[in-house]
Amino acid sequence: MSRALHAEWTKLRTLPGTGWLLLGVVAVTVIAGATVSASLSCTSSAGCHPDLTRLSLTGTDLGQAVVAIVAVLAAGGEYATGMIATTLSAMPRRTTMLAAKAAVVTAVTLAAGTAAVLGSVLAGWLILPGQGYTPANGYPALSLADGTVLRAAAGTVLYLVLIALLSLGVATAMRDSAVAIGSVLGLLYLFPIFAQVAGSPGVARHLQQIGPMTAGLEIQVSTGLRHPPIGPWAGLGVLAAWAAAALLAGTLVLRVRDA
Amino acid sequence: MSAAATQERSGTGTEQDSFGRLLHAEWTKFRTVRGWVIAMVVAAAVTAGVGLYAASGPQAGCQPVTPSGQPAGPPGPCHPSVPVGPGGEAVSDSFYFVHQTLRGNGSITVRVTSLTGRYSPNGGIAPGPDPAKNFVAGIQSWAKAGILITPGTRPGSPYAAMMVTGHHGVRMQDNYTQDAPGLPGAVSAASPRWLRLVRAGDTLTGYDSAGGTRWTLVGSASLAGLPAAVQAGLFAASPAWVSGEGSGPSEATAIFDHLSTPGARSAGGWRGQNVGADEQQGSLPGGFHQAGAAFTVTGSGDIAPTGPGSVLPGKPADDGLVAAFAGLIVVIVVGVMFITAEYRRGLIRATFTASPGRARVLAAKAVVIGLASFAAGLIGAAPVVPFGERLLRYHGNYVFPMSALTEVRVVAGTAALLAVAAVFALAAGAILRHGAGAITVVLALIVVTYFFSVPLAVLPAGAADWLLRVTPAAGFAIQQYVPAYPQVNNAYTPQNGYFPLAPWAGLAVVCAWAALALCLAAVLLRRRDA
Numbered sequence: 001m002s003r004a005l006h007a008e009w010t011k012l013r014t015l016p017g018t019g020w021l022l023l024g025v026v027a028v029t030v031i032a033g034a035t036v037s038a039s040l041s042c043t044s045s046a047g048c049h050p051d052l053t054r055l056s057l058t059g060t061d062l063g064q065a066v067v068a069i070v071a072v073l074a075a076g077g078e079y080a081t082g083m084i085a086t087t088l089s090a091m092p093r094r095t096t097m098l099a100a101k102a103a104v105v106t107a108v109t110l111a112a113g114t115a116a117v118l119g120s121v122l123a124g125w126l127i128l129p130g131q132g133y134t135p136a137n138g139y140p141a142l143s144l145a146d147g148t149v150l151r152a153a154a155g156t157v158l159y160l161v162l163i164a165l166l167s168l169g170v171a172t173a174m175r176d177s178a179v180a181i182g183s184v185l186g187l188l189y190l191f192p193i194f195a196q197v198a199g200s201p202g203v204a205r206h207l208q209q210i211g212p213m214t215a216g217l218e219i220q221v222s223t224g225l226r227h228p229p230i231g232p233w234a235g236l237g238v239l240a241a242w243a244a245a246a247l248l249a250g251t252l253v254l255r256v257r258d259a
Numbered sequence: 260m261s262a263a264a265t266q267e268r269s270g271t272g273t274e275q276d277s278f279g280r281l282l283h284a285e286w287t288k289f290r291t292v293r294g295w296v297i298a299m300v301v302a303a304a305v306t307a308g309v310g311l312y313a314a315s316g317p318q319a320g321c322q323p324v325t326p327s328g329q330p331a332g333p334p335g336p337c338h339p340s341v342p343v344g345p346g347g348e349a350v351s352d353s354f355y356f357v358h359q360t361l362r363g364n365g366s367i368t369v370r371v372t373s374l375t376g377r378y379s380p381n382g383g384i385a386p387g388p389d390p391a392k393n394f395v396a397g398i399q400s401w402a403k404a405g406i407l408i409t410p411g412t413r414p415g416s417p418y419a420a421m422m423v424t425g426h427h428g429v430r431m432q433d434n435y436t437q438d439a440p441g442l443p444g445a446v447s448a449a450s451p452r453w454l455r456l457v458r459a460g461d462t463l464t465g466y467d468s469a470g471g472t473r474w475t476l477v478g479s480a481s482l483a484g485l486p487a488a489v490q491a492g493l494f495a496a497s498p499a500w501v502s503g504e505g506s507g508p509s510e511a512t513a514i515f516d517h518l519s520t521p522g523a524r525s526a527g528g529w530r531g532q533n534v535g536a537d538e539q540q541g542s543l544p545g546g547f548h549q550a551g552a553a554f555t556v557t558g559s560g561d562i563a564p565t566g567p568g569s570v571l572p573g574k575p576a577d578d579g580l581v582a583a584f585a586g587l588i589v590v591i592v593v594g595v596m597f598i599t600a601e602y603r604r605g606l607i608r609a610t611f612t613a614s615p616g617r618a619r620v621l622a623a624k625a626v627v628i629g630l631a632s633f634a635a636g637l638i639g640a641a642p643v644v645p646f647g648e649r650l651l652r653y654h655g656n657y658v659f660p661m662s663a664l665t666e667v668r669v670v671a672g673t674a675a676l677l678a679v680a681a682v683f684a685l686a687a688g689a690i691l692r693h694g695a696g697a698i699t700v701v702l703a704l705i706v707v708t709y710f711f712s713v714p715l716a717v718l719p720a721g722a723a724d725w726l727l728r729v730t731p732a733a734g735f736a737i738q739q740y741v742p743a744y745p746q747v748n749n750a751y752t753p754q755n756g757y758f759p760l761a762p763w764a765g766l767a768v769v770c771a772w773a774a775l776a777l778c779l780a781a782v783l784l785r786r787r788d789a
Contacts, residue, residue: 039719049717058717065707069699076695080603178599178694182592185702189710190309190585196714196754197581198313200654 004091004100011083012074012104021070022112025160029063029116034123042132042139052133052142053152053222056124060156060217063116064163068184070112071105071167075250076177094254098172102247105164113160117153148222155219155236162236162243163188166212169246173253187242188213205229212242281614281623289597289627298593299635302677306586306639310579314647315654340537341571341657342415344435344564348741349573349659351498351565352414352435353535355545355558356407358492365522366457367406367491369515370471371423372448376402378500378509383541391543394510400426401563401748402497404513404556405454408463410486414535419463419480420494420562421454423513429454430746431465433480435564438746441467441477453517461485471517491520492529495545495558498748499570506570508542509559516553535560566659566741568755573657575756576666579647580738583673584706586639590632590677591701594684597628599694607789618781621689625682625777632681636674644670665740672737672766679769680705683731686776690783704772708732713753720752724759731772733758736765 012018036058042048049055078084091097125142133139144150166187171180191211198204208214208229216239219232230238289295344350361367375398382393405422419433421441429441429452446452453468464479497511531547542559565571598621601607614620644666651658661669680701687697709732712723727733736758743751751757758765 036717039722040717055717058715061711061715062707065699065703069695072695080694176694178596178698179592181695182588182698182702185699185706186585186588189702189706190588192714193581193584193706193710194309194313197578200315200656203313203315 001096001100004093004096005103007087007091008097008100008104011078011087012108015073015077017073018070018108021066021073022108025063025066025070025109025112026116026119028066029059030119030123031059032062033057033059033120034127037124037127037131040131042137048133048137048139051221051223052124052128052139053149054220056128056142057117057120057152057156057220059116059120060159060220061213064160064188064213065185067109067113067160067163068167068188069181070108071164072171072177072180072184074101074105075168075171076175076180079175080177095251098168098247098251098254102165102168105168106161109161109164110157113157116160117156121149121153151232152220152222155232158236159216159219159239162216162239163212166239166243166246169243169248169250172250173246175253175257210238212239215239277614278619278623281619282626284610284613285620285623285627289631292600295593295597298589299631302586302589302593302632302635303639305589306582306636307642308582309585310582310640310643310647311650312579313582314579314643314650341565341573342413342535343660344415345417346434346436347660347662348436349565349571350415350435351535351538351561351563351569351571352416353533353538353560354494354496354562355531355547355556355560356412356490356492356494356534357529357531357547357549357554357556358407358412358490359520359525359527359529360488361408361458361491361520362488362524363522364459365520365524366455367408367520368453368455368517369406369493369519370451370453370517371405371446371513371515372451373514374398374402374404374423374425374446374511376425376497376509376511378497379507380500381505381507383508384543393507394543397500398425398511399497399500399509399748400424401561401746402495402509402511403430403432403562404493404495404511404558406456406492407494407562408456408458408489408491410482410489412490412532412534414538417482417485418562419456419465419482421456421465421467421477422494423452423454425497425511427746429467429477431478431480432562432746433463433478434482435562436742436744437478437480438744439465439478441465441475442469456491458485458489493518493547493554493556494562495556496560496562497558498561498563501570501748501750510543510545510557511559512555512557514553514555518552518554529554533558561747563747564742564744565747566743566749566755568750568752568757569747571657573659574651575741576648576651576658576661577644577669577738577740578651578756579643580640580669580673581735582643583636583640583677583738584709586636587677587680588702588706590628590635590681591684591705592698594628594632594681595688595694595697595701597624597685598688599692599697602692602789603694611789617784621686621777621781621784625685628681628685629678633674633678636677637670640670640673659741661740668762669738669740672762676734676737676766676769679734679766679773680731683769683773683776686773686780689780690776705731705734709735716754723753727753727765728759729768731769733760733765734769736760737762 174180195204195207215235218235377394379393385392402425403422407420409418423446428443431439453471455466465477466474468474497509500509545558548555691697708730712726
């Protein structure tokens with residue numbers, strides 16, 4: 001297993017795009033979150049966002065797309081170049097190969113995700129008081145010592161890791177980066193778009209409960225809604241179920257089909 | 260097949276012939292990749308399936324239930340009846356009207372010396388002896404009072420009116436959607452406003468004046484088939500108070516004097532009536548007081564077009580068409596792969612050897628993928644509006660009316676949106692030559708921008724409007740059919756289905772993106788090695 005890990009790490013590390021994409025995860029997440037925070041001034045009570053934790057972590061909604069690309073290319077890229085044949089000749093145990101890939105992708109996403117989340121919280125801490133979100137207006141300063149903020153921050157890193165695993169599973173099952181990235185982005189963004197127009201609140205709620213993104217991001221919600229569609233950890237569990245199903249499908253396809 | 264091959268080999272001659280052959284070659288490539296054909300079927304199927312699913316599900320409180328909580332019978336409508344104006348649009352038509360019957364041509368003139376109002380920020384009508392206990396003084400910006408001529412008092416009737424408003428000066432409005440400005444400024448005893456409506460046949464002309472001697476034309480309206488006997492008189496209305504924190508009932512009171520109706524033969528005295536009383540549940544009752552030619556009229560409600568985002572809970576008939584996003588993602592993936600797959604397999608070299616005009620190859624590919632996506636979009640979108648509308652109604656929703664012609668525009672426009680997006684994706688694939696990269700860029704520009712502007716609802720309104728103007732997500736404006744009116748104080752937000760650009764302008768933005776990308780792709784294809 002350690003040789004498999006070493007091989008996967010070498011492949012991922014030496015791809016020209018990986019470093020830039022991981023940097024992109026951090027940059028996109030922090031910049032998107034900071035831009036949204038900086039554009040929302042809390043001068044009248046109507047314009048104030050109720051949930052500073054969610055607000056400062058809004059960049060995740062965009063950064064997750066870059067995480068998905070990293071993970072999709074880690075598996076799908078090999079099919080594009082034919083590298084997969086070499087990989088499987090050197091490492092005939094296909095499940096081990098996929099596990100090693102998952103471990104390596106998890107490790108890099110953990111690193112990039114942690115940097116992105118810490119950067120976002122820092123940006124929120126710096127920007128939001130200047131926008132009128134001050135203790136005097138009823139908004140305590142953002143602090144990781146606060147239990148819900150810590151839960152949201154740590155949960156967001158986990159969220160990004162699960163998105164990476166979901167993407168890896170989809171890419172292994174689809175065996176094509178292009179189809180895989182289309183499927184993953186569709187899976188993520190379509191549920192909230194459909195929930196917005198659903199004919200009844202029941203259907204909207206149901207869509208938010210089963211969507212990997214809508215359910216998973218409930219981990220960031222610290223206040224505001226009296227009836228969230230799903231609890232924070234249960235929501236992350238829904239995303240974990242999606243990721244597990246994708247990895248299972250990937251494993252099956254990998255074992256059953258020729259490379 | 261052999262006949263086609265023979266024809267291709269022997270094909271010489273004109274440019275058009277050879278473009279026809281290119282089209283045939285690209286069409287053959289497209290239809291022989293099983294995955295792409297399946298993807299197009301899937302695009303149509305998910306658009307229709309998700310669209311109808313989104314329209315399903317009962318509204319809370321609309322379905323009768325047994326004491327144990329089980330559904331008992333089909334859900335019924337759980338909304339007030341909504342009048343329809345002369346143009347077929349849903350309208351609010353509720354006001355206090357002091358009127359009499361006028362016959363033949365003539366005019367009505369009055370002076371307004373005061374327009375004041377009050378509203379209830381919380382609590383609404385109080386039970387007990389003082390129902391107005393929760394009301395505070397303040398006029399709504401589009402509260403209105405003045406003179407009105409209409410063939411009848413049934414809600415939704417045609418009309419023309421001259422009025423003073425809370426914060427928008429004198430206006431002439433007719434048939435709910437038309438609005439023309441007159442004298443600016445607020446009305447008071449020191450600065451009164453004279454209003455006049457003149458009837459000549461089917462034409463009603465409005466004038467205003469500050470002193471009652473020099474009159475200015477404000478506008479004119481033609482009410483087709485106006486009968487000889489019409490109802491004319493004074494009215495007052497005040498739309499609900501709405502702010503970020505909530506909404507509540509309101510009312511407006513206007514003081515009139517010097518009322519005269521020269522020329523016309525009037526019948527009977529002045530009668531007071533609450534028009535559209537159904538709409539006024541939860542408002543104060545309104546009324547009037549007469550002393551000679553001086554009147555005080557108090558009323559609530561509004562005479563205006565309504566739509567999503569008003570106090571009336573309703574759904575657009577094409578709500579489910581947002582499901583076209585699912586079909587959109589599929590055609591974007593196929594559009595990108597239609598060219599990147601050739602690069603990956605090296606087929607592009609054979610393609611360019613066979614037809615060295617690279618821009619023409621790109622054009623042929625654009626035609627094939629565009630037509631295929633249009634067909635998939637049309638098949639997917641066509642059932643969503645008629646059946647989705649029925650589903651929404653069945654589940655007790657009010658559905659804003661949509662004309663058959665608009666339905667054709669919305670469905671064909673959605674199919675066109677898919678087609679243009681697929682062509683844009685093809686061009687992006689030719690520019691980037693990397694399937695996953697091109698798909699990510701196109702999806703980020705269309706789907707992720709839309710997600711940030713609309714469902715996420717975290718951007719300030721200005722930033723969201725800006726994104727929906729310049730990015731290809733603007734194309735979804737083609738699905739908007741209830742217009743936004745400046746003379747109505749509704750929540751005209753993207754969340755309620757209002758786009759900053761007009762439907763065709765929105766589609767034109769996507770077309771511009773696709774055209775620019777195609778030009779860039781054509782230049783790059785010529786310059787680069789295959």
